[in-house]
Every structure is written in C-alpha cells, then in structure tokens.
C-alpha cells in the first residue's frame with residue numbers, strides 16, 4: 001500500500017520541477033523560433049530577471065501560507081530557491097557574454113553607464129552561498145548557523161528590487177508593484193519577530 005503514495009510524491013515533485021523549469025523551456029523555444037526578435041538578448045535578460053524576482057516572492061510567500069495551514073509550497077522552497085539562483089546566474093552569464101563579452105574594459109564602460117548592475121551583482125553574491133548550502137549535508141554541518149546564513153534572502157531580495165527600481169527609470173509601475181509585494185511579505189516577518197520578542201520568556 002506504500003507504493004502508490006511514494007509514486008504520487010515522486011510525480012508531484014517532478015511536476016513542481018517541470019513548473020520551475022517551464023519558463024526556461026518557453027524562453028528557449030521562443031529564442032529558437034525567432035519570437036524574441038529584434039533584441040533577443042534584452043528579452044532574455046528581462047525574462048530571466050523577471051522569473052528570478054517572481055521566484056523570490058514565491059519563496060517569501062511560503063512561510064505565511066504554511067502558517068495558515070497550506071504547507072505544500074513550503075516543502076518546495078529549496079527547489080524554488082535553486083531555480084531562482086539558476087535564473088539569476090543565466091541573467092549574469094548573458095550579461096557577461098552578450099553585453100560585455102568577458103572584457104574588463106567593456107565591463108567598466110557598462111558599469112559607468114548602468115551602475116544598477118553592481119546592485120544586481122551584490123544580490124547574486126548573497127544568493128550564491130544560499131544555493132551552495134541548500135543541501136542536507138551542509139545544513140547538518142552548519143547547524144544553527146545555517147538559519148542565520150539563510151536570512152541573506154532578505155537583503156538579497158531588497159537589493160534585487162532596488163536593481164529593478166533603479167533600471168526602470170521613468171516607467172516605475174512594475175517596480176512599485178513588486179515593491180508592494182516584497183514590503184508586505186517582509187513586513188509580515190518583521191511583525192512576527194516583534195510579536196515573538198514581546199512574549200516574556202518562561203525561564
């Protein structure tokens with residue numbers, strides 16, 4: 001009787017993974033079929049960046065949902081987190097290959113023209129240790145420090161949002177919408193922390 005349950009669990013995990021990778025599959029298809037013309041690199045930068053931001057919002061949403069009894073999303077936080085890192089790393093790779101061609105001189109020119117790139121890079125640097133330590137063995141080895149390290153998701157999200165806001169220039173509507181979502185999700189955590197701090201300890 002155990003087998004169908006295990007098979008269902010495996011199927012759900014495969015389905016979740018397929019959902020995480022679907023945007024990448026769609027972007028690859030659109031690239032191959034010319035649907036991203038006339039500026040495929042720009043469209044891919046936008047696509048990978050957008051999906052990374054959406055992923056961050058979904059990860060932050062998992063805890064409040066779990067607290068209201070809906071734990072399904074919570075179980076897939078690691079998978080979603082690794083997917084976010086995949087999309088941001090593709091975003092960084094595209095930038096390095098297409099925008100600056102791995103050349104220091106071009107990179108310095110781009111940084112001068114687009115200083116918001118540095119903010120995005122800082123966010124990527126914060127997400128990297130989270131991806132590297134997302135496995136059970138690292139979690140066991142780091143113990144309590146694992147939780148502390150994984151709080152980097154909060155400054156990383158703020159930097160990622162600031163990167164979007166800065167590059168949006170005159171059209172800040174989308175950045176403000178993401179800002180409202182992140183503010184609500186981070187505000188929920190802050191309120192929970194403050195409420196916990198107010199409860200007197202019983203020792």
Ligand code: HEM
Nearest residue numbers: 042045046049050052053088092095117120121123124160
């Ligand atoms: C967590 C990290 C990051 C997130 C969530 C993110 C998100 C985004 C988003 C959503 C856009 C598209 C905005 C739009 O035009 O609608 C974008 C554009 C851009 N990002 Fe990032 N980004 C991140 C990190 C980086 C890094 C590491 C780099 C390069 C080192 C970078 C370089 C750029 C550039 C150059 C653009 C403008 C592309 C263009 O319009 O030509 N980003 N980013």
